[in-house]
Amino acid sequence: MQFTFSEDEALLERSVSGFLATHVGSAQVRKAMESAEGYDPALWRMLMQDMGLGGIALPGRFGGVEMGQVGLAIAMMEMGRHLVPSPYFSSVGMAAQAILMAGSDGQIEALLSRLATGESIAALAWRGTGRGNVPTVWLGDDLRLSGEAGFVPYGHVADLLVVAARRDDGTIALLALPADMPGLSIEPHVSMDLTRPLSTIRFDNVALSQDHVLGDGGDASAALSGTLDLARIALAAEQASGAEAVLDLTVAYSKDRVQFGRPIGSFQALKHRMADMMVKVEMAKTAALYAACIADEGTDELAEAAAIAASYCSEAFMDCAGNAIQLHGGIGFTWEHDAHLYFKRARADAMLLGDPASQRERIAGMIGLAPVERAA
């Protein structure tokens, strides 16, 4: 049992954190989020190539550095703390993991090396445009793809799309295809969280070949659900550090801000809220890192740990970000202050991969709670 960072992990944390502290502040975040691409290509190149974060979780035989999901979690934590607007999560944390889980060795080799360096950007399109969390893109027996996928982070800058589609027999296929194929269109949206813009992707009878199907063509639903659990864990790491960042902002402000002749942080009404925030921050960090560890150890606890991390960290970040606005008072409600950026990131994170309640309902089946009897 060594449930603390190894030397390599601690070194990674320090180097990413040091790099971001130098290169990313509120001004850079805002400039990137207001640009058409929604990210800063120069910073992206540095993160992927100079810092090597693209290959952090990849196996050595595909050119990765083999730091696993814990390594990915550390990268997500540091970027999340600064709200770095970048396609990192969608390309490395979602799409690359799907390719790794579902693809053949040849496909992995062909696709991942360019993703790892950031030369190529991928996005995972797995759910529909409604409230539900299931694929609504259809793959016919003739390998034609139709339907639409919603809420794809950085879909508008992706050159490679990984698509979860349903076949007529109900099985799932995972497909990897270039974003410029005929019949495919991408519509970017104004998203509540400007630091991670969402797109809708439409497939109008897009003609695929067998090469676009990841793996052996069998049912890929296990690969999809495994991918989503790894993505939830990576996102949980971001949520935990986002919660920590807003707590730090709030503590600093409340030591500084004087009302009634005292720093407002000396009032118990505020202190106690911040104490409750810290309880959630520490538990969230623990939940995310434990789940990342479990993912690397490959035990059968993965789905449970992912569901726990996703549900807890989602609510912890939303709660802390909401409290941060409240404790900052009026300034916290302004566009100029960063509190709203965290608040919106927290909300988007919590809804991207299945909301906390749906994650908890997954847990019900794992702990022997009787299934709900549906009325006939």
Add this chain to the structure above:
Amino acid sequence: MRTGFTPEQESFRAEAAAWLDAQLSGPFAAIRNETSLAGQIDLRREWEKALGAGGWSAIGWPENYGGRGASIAEQVIFAEEYARAGAPGRVGHIGVTLAGPTLIHFGTEEQKQRFLPAILAGEELWAQGYSEPNAGSDLSNIRTKAWLEDGPNGPEWVIEGQKIWTSLAQYADWIFVLCRTEEGSQGPKGLSFLLVPLDQPGVTLRPIRQMTGDAEFNETFFDGARTAAANMVGAPGEGWKVAMGLLSHERGVSSLAIQMTFHNELHRVIEAANANGAAQDPLIRQRITTAHAGLKLMRYSALRTLSKDDDEMLSREAFVHKIYWATWHKKLGELAMDVMGAPGLVAPGEDYAFAELPHMYLYTRAETIHGGTNQVQRNIIAERALGLPREPRG
């Protein structure tokens, strides 16, 4: 970073589990799964002696004082197996986890020789004398006082005052008492840490009936009680330092042991929900799964804290354990009542004595109070972990 235990640690786990199972299937079967603080007290005393004889009473103590010098991981493993086996709460725990470690840390060699072997062997039980009617959350506001007088065998401390919430005092042989030995002193200054025999005319106990209906705690009155001058731990006036060192022993490993008990309780809540149909209610399902996630997190978090070196124990996440588990358990009590429905409202017999889950519902109201209320915990977190300005005190 890794979460599992080593093969050596797993074999230690198997050894502990086998010993516990043999004892609790054999001579101690009657107290297996006993949940009260001191029910079947005679057999519980024998159990303390059996733990001592088997070398399992205080495995974390250093070997030269009769412990095993067990690592934190081994202590965690033993605590988990102890709870998993349904072994009863330790009536010797105040001696083993509080008095003993304090003596090892602050005591003289004579004090160690006199007291440690009897704690280890389960022959002498201890009680804790800290809280007073006017010294609860404001613990340093202690009024109980002591002064030196000549006695038949040399100088003695004479003690006058009242302690409250002294659990197990009616069965204990000794009590450690935090009292004021400097007249006119205030707050943490001028306090001393005395070891006092309970069986003497100057000590009177009065049981306190709690809202559960049980009477596990006492008021302890000192009216000219005496103890030898040598029975002071630390120097006169150093009592606060000694006592605070001792409180830190309350954290840590014990938080992992209670989780196994919590796990058993949650399991019974799930069984009850499946049996009476409450599991069909989506709100109940959300609360049960939230409770499960919360309990798992408690375990992950304890493992994270215990993976650190001893001197790092008071890192940020270590501050949150008490408020987290106490709050979690209180919510489990509320959930249990909501799952049971009206049948949870009636006792099975003629006494005011409820079944496990309704009893837990009532008992957990104490847990966000004792050992530092949630409100005091939040002050500690805010001031010591987050560095927020102190509340003006006057």
